[in-house]
Amino acid sequence: MLPKTPTGITGLDEITAGGLPKGRPTLICGEAGCGKTLMSLEFIIRGATEFNEPGVFMAFEEKTEELAMNVSSLGFDLLKLQAEGKVKLDHVHIDRSEIEETGEYDLEGLFIRLGYAIDSIGAKRVVLDTLENLFSGLSDTAILRAELRRLFNFLKEKGVTAIITGEKGDGSSLTRQGLEEYVSDCVILLDHRVINQISTRRLRVVKYRGSQHGTNEYPFLIDEEGISVLPVTSLKLEKQVSSERVPSGIPALDEMLGGKGFFKGSSVLVSGTAGTGKTSIAAYFANETCNAGKKCLYFAFEESPMQIVRNMKSIGVDLQKHMDKGVLKFYASRPTLYGLEMHLVSMYKLIHKFKPDAVVLDPITNLITVGSVSEVKSMLVRLIDFLQEIQITVMFTALSLNTIVSEQTDEGVSSLVDAWLLVRDIEHNGERNRGMYIMKSRGMKHSNQVREFIITDKGLDLVDVYLGPEGVLTGSAREAQKLKEKTGVALRDFAVSRKDKEVMRKRRMLEAKISNLQAEFESTEEELNKIYMEEELKLQIVEKNREDMTNMRKGTNDENKIRSKK
Amino acid sequence: MTEQDQLPFSEETTDNGDKEVYHLRLFVTGASPNSSRAITNIKEICETHLHGNYELEIIDIYQQPLIAESEQIIALPLLIKKAPGMERRMIGDMSNTNKVLRGLGLNNE
Numbered sequence: 001m002l003p004k005t006p007t008g009i010t011g012l013d014e015i016t017a018g019g020l021p022k023g024r025p026t027l028i029c030g031e032a033g034c035g036k037t038l039m040s041l042e043f044i045i046r047g048a049t050e051f052n053e054p055g056v057f058m059a060f061e062e063k064t065e066e067l068a069m070n071v072s073s074l075g076f077d078l079l080k081l082q083a084e085g086k087v088k089l090d091h092v093h094i095d096r097s098e099i100e101e102t103g104e105y106d107l108e109g110l111f112i113r114l115g116y117a118i119d120s121i122g123a124k125r126v127v128l129d130t131l132e133n134l135f136s137g138l139s140d141t142a143i144l145r146a147e148l149r150r151l152f153n154f155l156k157e158k159g160v161t162a163i164i165t166g167e168k169g170d171g172s173s174l175t176r177q178g179l180e181e182y183v184s185d186c187v188i189l190l191d192h193r194v195i196n197q198i199s200t201r202r203l204r205v206v207k208y209r210g211s212q213h214g215t216n217e218y219p220f221l222i223d224e225e226g227i228s229v230l231p232v233t234s235l236k237l238e239k240q241v242s243s244e245r246v247p248s249g250i251p252a253l254d255e256m257l258g259g260k261g262f263f264k265g266s267s268v269l270v271s272g273t274a275g276t277g278k279t280s281i282a283a284y285f286a287n288e289t290c291n292a293g294k295k296c297l298y299f300a301f302e303e304s305p306m307q308i309v310r311n312m313k314s315i316g317v318d319l320q321k322h323m324d325k326g327v328l329k330f331y332a333s334r335p336t337l338y339g340l341e342m343h344l345v346s347m348y349k350l351i352h353k354f355k356p357d358a359v360v361l362d363p364i365t366n367l368i369t370v371g372s373v374s375e376v377k378s379m380l381v382r383l384i385d386f387l388q389e390i391q392i393t394v395m396f397t398a399l400s401l402n403t404i405v406s407e408q409t410d411e412g413v414s415s416l417v418d419a420w421l422l423v424r425d426i427e428h429n430g431e432r433n434r435g436m437y438i439m440k441s442r443g444m445k446h447s448n449q450v451r452e453f454i455i456t457d458k459g460l461d462l463v464d465v466y467l468g469p470e471g472v473l474t475g476s477a478r479e480a481q482k483l484k485e486k487t488g489v490a491l492r493d494f495a496v497s498r499k500d501k502e503v504m505r506k507r508r509m510l511e512a513k514i515s516n517l518q519a520e521f522e523s524t525e526e527e528l529n530k531i532y533m534e535e536e537l538k539l540q541i542v543e544k545n546r547e548d549m550t551n552m553r554k555g556t557n558d559e560n561k562i563r564s565k566k
Numbered sequence: 567m568t569e570q571d572q573l574p575f576s577e578e579t580t581d582n583g584d585k586e587v588y589h590l591r592l593f594v595t596g597a598s599p600n601s602s603r604a605i606t607n608i609k610e611i612c613e614t615h616l617h618g619n620y621e622l623e624i625i626d627i628y629q630q631p632l633i634a635e636s637e638q639i640i641a642l643p644l645l646i647k648k649a650p651g652m653e654r655r656m657i658g659d660m661s662n663t664n665k666v667l668r669g670l671g672l673n674n675e
Contacts, residue, residue, distance in 0.1 A: 103658030
């Protein structure tokens with residue numbers, strides 16, 4: 001494995017898989033004003049401040065004071081570093097008009113100077129900024145070429161990691177003086193292009209002997225914190241994944257997503273036509289995140305933070321209190337403010353600084369105004385990549401411009417995201433209603449139902465759309481259908497109760513009849529009983545009489561008396 | 567402006583009566599071939615053209631590396647004419663006598 005020296009420049013070490021080749025010279029070339037000097041200077045400064053490697057900066061173009069001034073705007077104090085013995089600046093002044101060449105010479109003076117500078121601070125890094133200026137100062141190119149070869153050997157012997165900068169030559173040559181033939185280990189090409197009035201700086205590792213490296217053109221930025229190179233994608237797809245879930249803030253939506261919500265660290269796309277409530281969904285998500293005590297960063301490309309706060313108040317979401325607490329942060333900017341890369345970098349930086357648990361981008365569609373579709377896509381790929389790496393859940397909103405909701409969003413990011421919610425207008429019965437469904441949600445069971453998405457003063461909710469014989473009904477049609485059903489039920493209830501009453505009445509009538517009959521029966525029975533009793537009585541009396549008669553025949557008076565009484 | 571005015575004036579004076587003393591500094595690197603040649607050549611030129619009217623200081627950069635930065639030295643050997651007139655720098659082994667003389671302001675052919 002080739003030993004490497006980290007540059008400390010954001011992103012460059014990722015592309016070069018660790019940095020520049022240690023102890024060898026690297027060539028940085030490019031046109032004027034593309035950032036060669038700054039990149040090499042940052043290499044020295046980062047080395048001195050972050051890696052404890054002192055560095056020598058030999059400037060053939062600018063004076064040391066100018067250099068110090070130039071980087072002071074980036075927050076680096078070169079002169080202080082020089083005073084501390086961490087950095088040595090040396091301005092080499094050559095002017096052809098002042099020098100007369102009187103015969104054979106060599107560049108031993110430069111070697112001594114450089115050697116002394118390296119030894120005096122124990123430098124590990126060396127930059128020779130635009131070495132080619134030697135060619136304009138001295139005329140004997142044969143000597144210069146021989147001396148340059150010697151110089152690179154000298155640097156290797158010294159064991160310093162060196163950067164040599166060179167101006168891009170005409171045609172296909174990388175440098176005017178063909179420096180690339182001396183520096184064979186690592187060559188980095190910088191470029192500065194203006195497309196559609198927006199300039200983008202790009203960097204490409206042309207060669208890197210003995211090491212793998214990213215071969216693409218990578219955009220890079222110079223801002224108040226120095227250079228940031230943005231790898232288009234990380235070279236590997238080896239991200240950590242989490243099965244932890246985060247709620248969306250809308251319980252009914254969570255229900256559709258297997259009852260739990262999104263995966264932590266996943267990317268969610270909410271797309272829909274204008275006015276379908278995409279921002280509301282995003283605000284709900286932000287609100288929910290903050291309610292759970294987590295931090296949320298909201299990038300607004302359309303509305304100002306105040307506008308969003310006010311609008312969301314109308315649906316019962318108070319974002320202001322989260323802002324006051326510091327868990328919610330808005331970052332609003334017009335997409336046209338700067339190029340896509342700058343947007344991406346500012347996002348990177350804010351995310352790094354704020355360390356949110358969730359990020360909202362509202363809407364990504366507006367970014368199209370500053371870049372082509374493929375550029376926006378590549379930017380979003382990188383953003384998603386980056387966010388997934390640090391396990392931040394991200395929600396994008398996107399406006400579908402066409403009324404027919406196609407299977408592809410305009411940004412072409414639908415294939416990248418983990419979950420895709422689609423909000424669409426359902427026009428029916430002279431009114432527009434919102435329908436929401438989940439186009440996809442990776443790795444979880446999710447509902448295939450279209451839900452009606454309603455926004456009220458109290459907030460957002462999803463209701464089941466009415467699926468009846470007349471098809472899918474939403475809005476007032478759904479309500480009407482509900483009413484109709486209610487009426488039907490009432491009528492039926494009424495009919496039933498009437499029938500019940502009739503039955504009751506019939507029963508009562510029947511019961512009355514039964515009691516009548518019973519009474520009749522009783523009287524008849526009584527009658528019969530009476531007859532029967534009389535008969536019995538008669539029979540008894542007859543019996544008695546017969547006895548009496550018998551007794552009388554026996555001649556008893558008493559018995560006669562009794563009989564006469566009777 | 568004043569220096570440029572002085573230059574032709576100084577040339578005249580040297581022609582007439584060697585009024586001004588030439589302060590010359592030669593920077594060399596040890597005993598390298600170029601350095602040795604330069605020392606021999608400049609001494610010869612001085613003796614021939616500036617006899618008794620010059621001060622030649624020979625400095626070995628190896629011994630005093632700090633001077634390299636303060637004097638803006640890149641190519642060696644280097645001859646600096648400090649006086650009279652404007653400072654002039656000449657690099658090389660001083661084998662091109664005409665160029666050396668022109669540099670010293672002695673070229674009156």
